[in-house]
Amino acid sequence: MNAKVNIGISEKNLSGIITILQNTLADEHVIYIKTRNYHWNIKGPSFLEIHRLLEEEYEVLVETIDQIAERIKKLGGRANGTMKEFIDSTRLLEGPYHDHQTEQVKQLLSDHEALIRSLREDIAKCDKEFEDAVTTDFLTGVMAKHENIAWMLRSYLG
């Protein structure tokens, strides 16, 4: 039997929050795969530094991904877990693949910034419309992590 989540958030609102979390989970996966791709395939003058930076970044993303999936479970949802589901629900583009360092860093930065913009709207909804203080707080923390990564990447672009 499936025990219902009874924490003072309506079913309709729970479902709205879960949709936001599934979209974010998918976006994180797209950025994670792209970050690993460029960790492997980065080339150019700052190869080793960016190679290491991207490793640090995908480790942060892995942790974030797990926390988002577990937040979905805490709200009674089933966390998406297939590549197909991630591709279907992401708000980012999977490609295109870039072969030059500046383009690679620019693309990662642009994805992090796009996710930050989506999260800003998601957070406002979770707060004002769905009245879920914990998800509002949680996603604010996620957004702060992306702002930090965006700063690091932006600094390579002069």
Ligand SMILES: [Fe+2]
């Ligand atoms: Fe590696």
